[in-house]
Amino acid sequence: MLGIVAAIVLFLAFLINAADISTNDVFTSTNVMLIGLVLLALHVSGVSGGWASRSRRR
DSSP states (O other): OOHHHHHHHHHHHHHHTTTOOOOOOOHHHHHHHHHHHHHHHHHHTTOOOOOOSSOOOO
């Protein structure tokens, strides 16, 4: 899930940079790109563990 969110955030950073959209200091393309990279790093490290089944099988 975090990988998909990271891809969307990185795509938004690309659009901000490519369209040369002027935003405030918080949502610059560099800041959005860094947020996307953090999400991608969390995904690769396994923070969003996925489907964990805790039920017993018989």
